[in-house]
Amino acid sequence: MKPNVWRDANVLRWLAAYGASLVGDGIYFLSLGWTAAQTAGPAQVGVVMAVGAVPRALLMLGGGVVADRFGPRPVVISSDAVRCAVILALALLVAFTTPGLWVLVLVALVFGIVDALFMPAVGALPPRIAGPGQLIRVQGLRSLAERVGHTAGPPVAGLAMGLGGPAAAFGVAAALFGISLVLLVTVRISPLAGPSHPAAGAPQPAQSPWRQLRSGLGYVRRHGLIGPLVLSGALSQIGTSAPMTLGLILVCEERGWGPGGVGWIIGGMGVGAASSALVLTLVPRFPRAGTVQNLTLIIGSAGIGGLVLAPGLAVAVALAVLTGLVCGICGGLAVALIQTATDPSYLGRVSSVMAFTAVGLAPLAYPVFGFAAGLWGSRRCSSRVRR
Numbered sequence: 001m002k003p004n005v006w007r008d009a010n011v012l013r014w015l016a017a018y019g020a021s022l023v024g025d026g027i028y029f030l031s032l033g034w035t036a037a038q039t040a041g042p043a044q045v046g047v048v049m050a051v052g053a054v055p056r057a058l059l060m061l062g063g064g065v066v067a068d069r070f071g072p073r074p075v076v077i078s079s080d081a082v083r084c085a086v087i088l089a090l091a092l093l094v095a096f097t098t099p100g101l102w103v104l105v106l107v108a109l110v111f112g113i114v115d116a117l118f119m120p121a122v123g124a125l126p127p128r129i130a131g132p133g134q135l136i137r138v139q140g141l142r143s144l145a146e147r148v149g150h151t152a153g154p155p156v157a158g159l160a161m162g163l164g165g166p167a168a169a170f171g172v173a174a175a176l177f178g179i180s181l182v183l184l185v186t187v188r189i190s191p192l193a194g195p196s197h198p199a200a201g202a203p204q205p206a207q208s209p210w211r212q213l214r215s216g217l218g219y220v221r222r223h224g225l226i227g228p229l230v231l232s233g234a235l236s237q238i239g240t241s242a243p244m245t246l247g248l249i250l251v252c253e254e255r256g257w258g259p260g261g262v263g264w265i266i267g268g269m270g271v272g273a274a275s276s277a278l279v280l281t282l283v284p285r286f287p288r289a290g291t292v293q294n295l296t297l298i299i300g301s302a303g304i305g306g307l308v309l310a311p312g313l314a315v316a317v318a319l320a321v322l323t324g325l326v327c328g329i330c331g332g333l334a335v336a337l338i339q340t341a342t343d344p345s346y347l348g349r350v351s352s353v354m355a356f357t358a359v360g361l362a363p364l365a366y367p368v369f370g371f372a373a374g375l376w377g378s379r380r381c382s383s384r385v386r387r
Contacts (some may be wrong), residue, residue, distance in 0.1 A: 010188050011138060014129055017183035018122060019145040021080065024176035026153015027160065028087055031169040032108060034161060035094060040101050048101070052108035052115075057359045059116035064352025065212045067121040072128070072348055076121035077184050079114045084177035086110055091170035119359075123351030127339050128189035133285070136336040140280025143332055147274045216349030225341045226350060229334050232297070234357035240304055240327075244269065248307070257313050265307065268317040272324020279325070280332045289333050296330035303327075 029049075036048040067075045090107050093099050126138045160169040221227050244266070252261040286292050303323030310316035335354070342350045 008130070010129055011134075011141070013183045014125060014187045015141050015145055017080075017180040017187065018142065019149050020176045020183070021118075021122075021180040022146060022149025023153050023156060024083075024087075024173040024180065026150060027157040027169055027173040027176070028111070030154050030157040031161065031166050031173065032104060034169075035099070035166045036101070036104050038166075039098065039104075044101055048104050048108050051105050052112035053359075054112065055109060056112040056115045056119075057356065059113060060120065060356040060359055061213060061217075061349070061352050062209070063116040063118075064120040064124075064216060064349035065209050066117055067124050067348025067351070068216070068345060069209065069212060069348075072121040072124040073184075073187070073189050075117055075348075076125065077181065079118040079121065080177060080181045080184060082114045083111060083118070084174055084181055086114075087170055087177060088174035091167050091174055094165075094170060095167035119355045120348050120352035123355060124347035125187070125189065127342075127344065127347060129187060135340055136283075136286060136289070136332065137281050139332040139336045140277045140282075143328060144274060144277035144281065147270060147277060151270070213349070216346055217353070219343070219346050220350060220353055223341070226338050229338050230350070230353055230357070233331070233334055233354060236297070236301075236331075237357050239301075244304065251308050255313075257316075261313050261316070264313060264317050265320045268320030269324035272321040272326075273328040274324075275321075276325045276328025276332065279329060286333060289337060293330055293333040293337065296326040296333070300327035300330055 029052075032052075033045060033049060036045040040048075063075075086107060090099070090103075093103065126135060126142065130138045156172065157169050160172045164171075219226075220230055248262050248265055252258060252265070255261070257264075300323055303319055303326065307316055307319055307323070310319055338350060338354070339347065
């Protein structure tokens with residue numbers, strides 16, 4: 001019997017590796033943008049950042065195929081090794097010369113491609129390092145690591161650049177990727193057998209990658225639990241990404257709360273989400289997890305729509321904390337339910353579909369929301385989006 005996740009050294013090694021990788025990601029992205037801004041104009045900086053984001057979104061589903069075809073552990077280790085080597089090379093280059101824009105574009109392109117392999121593979125690991133009864137707690141720990149990583153990355157990058165410039169920041173990022181790599185090498189995974197593949201997670205060379213991709217998408221579409229949950233998650237991402245960024249900016253401008261109001265509300269969401277991670281980690285089990293997930297989805301949706309109706313900033317921040325809490329519980333339970341129900345041989349592809357909805361689909365809502373806000377106003381637009 002596996003120990004509780006917070007006493008399981010194997011789970012904690014995976015968690016530390018994931019957290020170090022997230023902090024490294026944050027440092028890399030901020031440092032890349034800063035370095036590009038020193039050598040080019042705003043338009044070129046946008047190109048550099050987009051070059052990394054576009055292949056990551058386009059190749060995400062293919063990354064899931066690779067994870068299922070060769071196993072998530074070798075994919076996540078090899079992709080982390082490439083990221084470490086690329087960013088270390090960039091740190092040395094920036095230390096001794098001023099790289100041209102084409103170098104930054106090339107680095108962003110390679111990093112985006114490798115990220116498309118890393119994200120589905122690391123998402124497919126939890127069911128192989130923890131028992132089914134521990135998956136909710138593992139997702140809680142993962143969510144907590146994400147909050148810490150996303151929060152710590154930019155300040156660490158700023159400190160490193162202040163002390164030693166972009167070269168030092170890239171060096172710190174490379175070191176964190178190296179730590180993540182060493183920890184991932186020590187993580188043990190359990191071979192899982194699924195109903196359709198007796199040796200789940202083993203290489204499957206008999207089937208072409210294209211057929212594996214179609215098979216994975218068909219599996220998600222036909223599954224009675226996974227399909228609806230993935231679709232619900234995609235709609236939730238589309239319905240929350242624009243209102244919680246562009247929508248908040250417009251509302252705070254209209255209400256006179258200013259940029260500080262945006263920061264307080266987003267910070268409240270972050271506090272609530274971090275609290276949800278602790279809840280998921282500490283609560284032993286969730287009876288009727290599906291019902292709880294649906295209930296938190298309804299409450300979270302109402303909370304996001306209600307932000308525009310708050311009578312004052314203090315009420316909006318309090319509502320943001322509550323919304324972040326219930327939305328975090330909703331998302332964590334959804335991922336745990338999906339991974340528990342997934343045939344292990346499809347874990348990489350299912351994980352890639354979930355990641356694609358966040359990386360590839362959610363940004364499409366921004367121009368639509370902006371047009372709707374201009375047509376109806378930000379308050380009515382937020383209410384319509386959540387409906």
